[in-house]
Amino acid sequence: MPSSLPPSDALKARAAARVDAEREALVALSGRIHAHPELCFDEHRAAGWLTEFLQQRGLVVERGAYAVPTAFAARAGRGRPCIAVLCEYDALPGIGHACGHNIIAAAGAGAGVALAEVIAETGGSVVVLGTPAEEGGGGKVLMAREGAFADVDAAMMIHPASLELIGMNVLSITAVEAEYIGRAAHAAAAPHAGINALDGLVTAYQTIAQLRQHIRPSERVHGIITDGGQKPNIVPERAAGLFYIRAANDKRLAKLRQRVEACFHAGAQACGAEVHLRQVGEDYSDMWTNPALAAAYAANLGQLGRQLVQAPAEMISGSTDMGNVSKLVPSIHPMIGIAPPRVALHTAEFATYAASPDGDRAVVDGAKALAMTAIDVLCQSGLLDAMRASFGEPH
Secondary structure: OOOOOOOHHHHHHHHHHHHHHOHHHHHHHHHHHHHOOOOOOOOHHHHHHHHHHHHHOOOEEEEOHHHOOOOEEEEEEOOOOEEEEEEOOOOEOOOEOOOOHHHHHHHHHHHHHHHHHHHHHHOOEEEEEEOOOOOOOOHHHHHHHOOOOOOOOEEEOOEEEOOOEOEOEEOEEEEEEEEEEOEOOEOOOOHHHOEOHHHHHHHHHHHHHHHHHHOOOOOEEEEEEEEOOOOOOEOOOEEEEEEEEEEOOHHHHHHHHHHHHHHHHHHHHHHOOEEEEEEOOOOEOOOOEOHHHHHHHHHHHHHOOOOOOOOOHHHOEEOOOHHHHHOOOOEEEOEEEOOOOOOOOOOHHHHHHOOOHHHHHHHHHHHHHHHHHHHHHHHOHHHHHHHHHOOOOOO
């Protein structure tokens, strides 16, 4: 990297000024995505709006990147270090952008444009990755398998929340569908001739409820019945449920899954039905927040007048495929405040805040904080060395 580079503070000021110049467009982009929620792998409009925005501002855009139709990669600069800024833009069924992915998308796009403004002077490159289907589809996992992070030195994104945090409590998760097959019969005339598949599922559900008393505080098992039979006077021939199993890390998740699967099999044995277990979607890993990269982000956030808070990890717990990315490259997934602490993610109230003036400010501040942190990585070889040295499982 040339020694004649301008001071990184001057580059950060230029990047921030570019975000300010794009403020109206970024807020409009966030609002448009919020007003037209699309579910996982169906985010065609959001991906189109984002790629149009980035291409119009000089980034080289690849649509349908890494074999995922609603993914994209938008690049500026050349070579290493390469910083990946990630966008999410899928919504939730029924409650729209109650996780605020419209803010993630617009802030990521803003950071990409700001970095393109200075990349010729920092050296290296930036890639804005559009990563679909975070809400259960595992878009980042699919893209990683196709090499999306093979030449990336750092990955970052921001996520709206009700607190200013360096990251949420990210739990490993697997989704399991349990299908019970019994035998239909007339429930009044010949119940003895039937095998009640619903009884098997309900028994398993109750057994799992009892298991919850004896699992770690960081572990979760929760599920719904998706098929409970067709009519009360027919012994249910089929029943099915979808269950999420979560734990603090991948190793503990594997052990907990074995215990939950034993509950499913116990339900089948109790009623004489067959049970078939099927993994749904991709497993998500816990998050390895890179301490050196996180410290750089915290310092830049402070320059914008926002201060991280220390809060119990359980205040914001969840799962994300950004955890899988963090096992591949040094990564951060900070939370940026848009709502009062009492407002939980995945609620209609949070969706309202995601389109509020506070949400709009988070788009702008998030874009600046990401761009400024990326500039630190691009310009400070010592930071890159520290990130690599601290990459790995937290202690």
